[in-house]
Amino acid sequence: MRENPLVLHVLGARPNFVKAAPVVRALGELGVRQGIIHTGQHYDALMSDVFFADLGLPEPMANLGVGSGTHAKQTAALLVGLEEVFQEHEPDLVVVYGDVNSTLAAILVCAKLGIRSAHVEAGLRSFDRGMPEEVNRIVTDSLSDLLFTTSPEALSFLAREGVSPDKVHFVGNPMIDSLFSALPGLDPAPIVERLAIPTRYAVATLHRPANVDTPEAARELVDAVLDVSRQIPVVVPIHPRGRTRLAEAGLVDGPAVKVVDPLGYVDFLSLVRGASLVVTDSGGVQEETTMLGVPCLTVRPNTERPVTITHGTNRLVTPALLPAAAEKALADGASTPSGELPPLWDGAAGPRIARVIAAWLKGDNLAPASQGTRAE
Ligand code: UD1
Ligand code: UDP
Numbered sequence: 001m002r003e004n005p006l007v008l009h010v011l012g013a014r015p016n017f018v019k020a021a022p023v024v025r026a027l028g029e030l031g032v033r034q035g036i037i038h039t040g041q042h043y044d045a046l047m048s049d050v051f052f053a054d055l056g057l058p059e060p061m062a063n064l065g066v067g068s069g070t071h072a073k074q075t076a077a078l079l080v081g082l083e084e085v086f087q088e089h090e091p092d093l094v095v096v097y098g099d100v101n102s103t104l105a106a107i108l109v110c111a112k113l114g115i116r117s118a119h120v121e122a123g124l125r126s127f128d129r130g131m132p133e134e135v136n137r138i139v140t141d142s143l144s145d146l147l148f149t150t151s152p153e154a155l156s157f158l159a160r161e162g163v164s165p166d167k168v169h170f171v172g173n174p175m176i177d178s179l180f181s182a183l184p185g186l187d188p189a190p191i192v193e194r195l196a197i198p199t200r201y202a203v204a205t206l207h208r209p210a211n212v213d214t215p216e217a218a219r220e221l222v223d224a225v226l227d228v229s230r231q232i233p234v235v236v237p238i239h240p241r242g243r244t245r246l247a248e249a250g251l252v253d254g255p256a257v258k259v260v261d262p263l264g265y266v267d268f269l270s271l272v273r274g275a276s277l278v279v280t281d282s283g284g285v286q287e288e289t290t291m292l293g294v295p296c297l298t299v300r301p302n303t304e305r306p307v308t309i310t311h312g313t314n315r316l317v318t319p320a321l322l323p324a325a326a327e328k329a330l331a332d333g334a335s336t337p338s339g340e341l342p343p344l345w346d347g348a349a350g351p352r353i354a355r356v357i358a359a360w361l362k363g364d365n366l367a368p369a370s371q372g373t374r375a376e
Contacts, residue, residue: 094116
């Protein structure tokens, strides 16, 4: 390893920023030389800049500006841009996050250039290869040198796919670290006032291709959300992916449904904290509602985050069952089957990851997680 090794973090989409912030902070505290490469997969100020500000992330060293496109076009642009930037900066380790196309492209470029890589949030599986994210997860995990898992079941899923347990470190959930840091500042009152909504409300965020990419799916979903809005006003901070299709299906601003631009991290979580119910198909929001103890109905047939059901407030629903499930959730309030948070959701995942990386850079390999819920 070089005298002063360089770690590059590849970030592209909204959830990446939230997961990376605690890792970047903790590595900084250990004095590790590092930089952020922003791929530009998400580029609107409300999908990107606001997260750098809210999470205290340092300015990226480079922004590749790859933007939107089909999977092939976007991934191709990512591969070309990342290869150039890695050849220029010669990182000793590249850290990738989650399951977006930027994650997949970065890990492929590392594998081809012989650059060592680490995957934060490894081993999550929905077992649904119809999701683009599931393909990204499988490929990313198979090519990573260090795998940081957020959930105990990940280790066995990875082992089944032939990943050596020696590479896997169960460290907890850095997205929850970010939430812990933000928690003291999460106040629903200002955002409720700004949006001019009643103090009892639900929040809905919907952007999965299976829910928003066809007129039929969008219509079924919107009908269900409108049904919920007859029980409780619903605020919808709309992801750009679903904006047009959901509007065409009838999700428009009205007395019972408030459709707003995507919210910044602090505004969004403040809104969620004060909500009586959340309806979502987001990965991260399933976790955040579990941590905040807010009832969450996830409009998906599966989840790669089962701890949010076994240890949290999350329930899977179909669009057809959403209105009745909302009625029940509003009557019952939040209930968590186990009564305790998922293991290692303690706000210290970032420092655990940083310790493993720092030791690895020095040539030491900290003992990986062998079984169960042991932390590094
Ligand atoms: C991506 C991830 C998804 C993740 C989500 C987080 C992949 C395959 N998908 O989905 O796993 O849950 O990010 O939010 O990587 N757009 C804008 N402005 C932006 C960004 C996107 O208008 O700043 C619009 C464009 O029309 C674009 C569409 O959103 O075509 C989809 O963007 P893209 O990054 O391809 O995928 P997401 O649906 O955002
Ligand atoms: N989020 C946000 N504003 C919004 C919607 C979501 O700040 O309007 C945050 C949310 O709190 C979580 C992250 O964005 O931290 C999740 O991103 P997203 O749902 O886009 O992606 P996923 O987790 O589904 O991959």
